[in-house]
Amino acid sequence: MSGTPAPGPASTVLAAGCVLWRRAPDGDGVEVCLVHRPRYDDWSFPKGKLKRDEEPLAAAVREVLEETGHHCAPGAPLPTARYLVDGRPKEVAYWAAEAAGGAFEANDEVDRLLWLAPEAARVRLTQPRDRDQLTALLATLPLT
Secondary structure, eight states, X not given: OTTOOOSSOOOOEEEEEEEEEEEOTTSSSEEEEEEEETTTTEEEOSEEEOOTTOOHHHHHHHHHHHHHSEEEEEXXXXXXXXXXXXXXXXXXXXXXXXXXXXOOOOOSSOOEEEEEOHHXXXXXXXXXXXXXXXXXXXHHXXXX
């Protein structure tokens, strides 16, 4: 059926998340939070779909708390990720966010969490496209 248009426009899936960071415990630089989602067996930043009428920044902060157990102080907006999931366009708005206390507990969506130096996080990220947000985060932080 090549060349046959889809029945109506594919609605874009809207999501939001944060590149969560903290000052490294040894005081040397920063660490970035990555979450492991067993459903996809991937390492990524905390993110999720917007609820009806939810603002993207509010969704990003909610998703960080739900997936990591950490509160956060959102900062600079980061590049929006745009890609296809099962043929549907998806847009994920991201913000830099400093961790502001909390504790991780494994849940249905996220079974592991890592705090990594930026270079280690860059290697661990499953999707190469996520490196754009990491690069943008580092450019916004005077500490690195």
